[in-house]
Amino acid sequence: MKKKIWILCCTVLFIIIVLSIYISTDNFKLKNLNYSNKTIKLINEENITKKVLDKGYSKTLETALINDEFDYNNFDLYYNFRDIDNDDYIKKLNILSKLGYSVNDIKLILKKISFKDIDYITNNVYISNLKDYLSFNNFDITRLNRYINYKNLNSDLNMETIILNVNMDFDKTPYEDYxxxxxxxxxxxxxxxxxxxxxxxxxxxxxxxxxxxxxxxxxxxxxxxxxxxxxxxxxxxxxxxxxxxxxxxxxxxxxxxxxxxxxxxxxxxxxxxxxxxxxxxxxxxxxxxxxxxxxxxxxxxxxxxxxxxxxxxxxxxxxxxxxxxxxxxxxxxxxxxxxxxxxxxxxxxxxxxxxxxxxxxxxxxx
Ligand SMILES: [Zn+2]
Structure with missing residues (x-):
């Protein structure tokens, strides 16, 4: 009888030890953060487990990993924008970052520019004074290239005038380009x-x-x-x-x-x-x-x-x-x-x- 009790105790202890080892594993912690098994596997493959455990859950990161849009250089970005579940959106984030825009720039872009219009920026080269353009309420993203070209031809004009003149079509030829x-x-x-x-x-x-x-x-x-x-x-x-x-x-x-x-x-x-x-x-x-x-x-x-x-x-x-x-x-x-x-x-x-x-x-x- 004594022997049986002893075996039972050992078994329970064993289970407790195994369980506590399991609980302390990274995968368990990731699971607890709400990542899917598929994502956990990808997190391990990318060798970012510790960093992810440090930062917590990001829907954006999960979407990036699952859709093969993950870019290690943009890791922090996926935590600055945590709630994105659209891989096209993440593609654009990646491009903006790659072009050289800072997190703050990107925040401003997403705040001021509608999702579909972000292409006007992603299809361009890095624009160092984009922030200045975006500070004007009458800035029209669809005219971005026209502002840039007009500014190149009229470097003495201030930004306000550049935007105003292009909005008035002064970069065009009257009666020809209407x-x-x-x-x-x-x-x-x-x-x-x-x-x-x-x-x-x-x-x-x-x-x-x-x-x-x-x-x-x-x-x-x-x-x-x-x-x-x-x-x-x-x-x-x-x-x-x-x-x-x-x-x-x-x-x-x-x-x-x-x-x-x-x-x-x-x-x-x-x-x-x-x-x-x-x-x-x-x-x-x-x-x-x-x-x-x-x-x-x-x-x-x-x-x-x-x-x-x-x-x-x-x-x-x-x-x-x-x-x-x-x-x-x-x-x-x-x-x-x-x-x-x-x-x-x-x-x-x-x-x-x-x-x-x-x-x-x-x-x-x-
Ligand atoms: Zn008249």
């Missing part, structure tokens, strides 16, 4: 020498301007028309006579107008003050040429109506579209008589900051 406008019905639509209306575009909410405020039958898009009538009526109550002389034009009209100017004055001159067809704001139904009580729109800037309009048009959502001193930006000569509806909020911002529609849009968050 975009087709996609937000045609947006009241903030930009139509200029870099942005062309689609061939078939015609606004579908044209309304007739009150005949009291127009020299002939003229149309504007509804929102612009309502505000224009209101503005003219308020001006009239102050004894100021604002009259529209030209507003919505269809493509054919604009084409004839531009062609006639080109024949009369030559194309270079015509491009200064007249838009080529489909590049004209008048085709959006949001622009109006106006005259004052002197009934000469060319001399509009010397009228009381103009003085009033300068400080009041924004209250109705209008801006003076081609201001003096901004010819380099609008690419048009100063036109006191050409106003454009952009909506009240945008007009106020443009007025308060003394900027153009081009700058306003180029400053928007991307």
């Amino acid at each position: 975009n087709i406008v996609s937000n045609v019905d947006d009241i903030k639509v930009l139509v200029n020498k870099f942005n062309r209306l689609p061939d078939n575009y015609k606004p579908n909410d044209l309304s007739k301007i009150d005949k009291k405020y127009s020299s002939k039958e003229l149309y504007l898009r509804k929102a612009a028309c309502i505000e224009f009538n209101k503005m003219c009526s308020d001006a009239l109550s102050l004894g100021l006579k604002i009259i529209a002389v030209s507003s919505y034009r269809d493509r054919e009209y604009q084409e004839n107008l531009y062609n006639n100017y080109s024949i009369e004055r030559g194309q270079d001159m015509a491009d200064n003050f007249s838009a080529r067809p489909r590049f004209s704001e008048h085709e959006t139904g949001l622009s109006i040429d106006i005259m004052g009580s002197n009934e000469d729109y060319n001399k509009f800037s010397s009228t009381d109506e103009y003085k009033w309009l300068e400080d009041n048009a924004y209250k109705y959502g209008f801006i003076i579209r081609y201001p003096k001193g901004k010819e380099d930006i609008t690419k048009y000569m100063y036109e006191a008589w050409h106003i454009r509806y952009v909506g009240e909020d945008s007009a106020k911002y443009i007025y308060d900051n003394k900027i153009t529609l081009e700058e306003f849009l180029a400053l928007q968050d991307k």
Whole structure:
């Protein structure tokens, strides 16, 4: 009997010893950290067991190992970003690190750039001032190469100007390298020498301007028309006579107008003050040429109506579209008589900051 008890005791002791040896093994500890058996095997193969035990669990590391994306040099990275379960994502992390970006750089990139857009960076060489670019809210990653090229050609310009100018397409050639406008019905639509209306575009909410405020039958898009009538009526109550002389034009009209100017004055001159067809704001139904009580729109800037309009048009959502001193930006000569509806909020911002529609849009968050 005594002997039996002794054997039992020995067996229990043996089991306890074996168990405690097992518990103290690294594999058991890894298992306890939540790594799968397959991952544990890979951890052992990569000889990173001690380091992993030190750092704990990382979903990112597990995903990297299982998908054969593990790169020993990026070990710490897998712990800085612990929760990634997508191997494409890890591929991008690996590339960013390989390109030379620090953990902090990568954190910034992931914070500012959407997953699909990271390719703009991974497909590039290391960009030492990427951090500076990313600090601007109006930085548009899809234009990254354009910013870089523009900066190379204009090394004297600061980053803010580089981003602003490229956002305004100043790295392109007017009329040659243009975009087709996609937000045609947006009241903030930009139509200029870099942005062309689609061939078939015609606004579908044209309304007739009150005949009291127009020299002939003229149309504007509804929102612009309502505000224009209101503005003219308020001006009239102050004894100021604002009259529209030209507003919505269809493509054919604009084409004839531009062609006639080109024949009369030559194309270079015509491009200064007249838009080529489909590049004209008048085709959006949001622009109006106006005259004052002197009934000469060319001399509009010397009228009381103009003085009033300068400080009041924004209250109705209008801006003076081609201001003096901004010819380099609008690419048009100063036109006191050409106003454009952009909506009240945008007009106020443009007025308060003394900027153009081009700058306003180029400053928007991307
Ligand atoms: Zn005009």
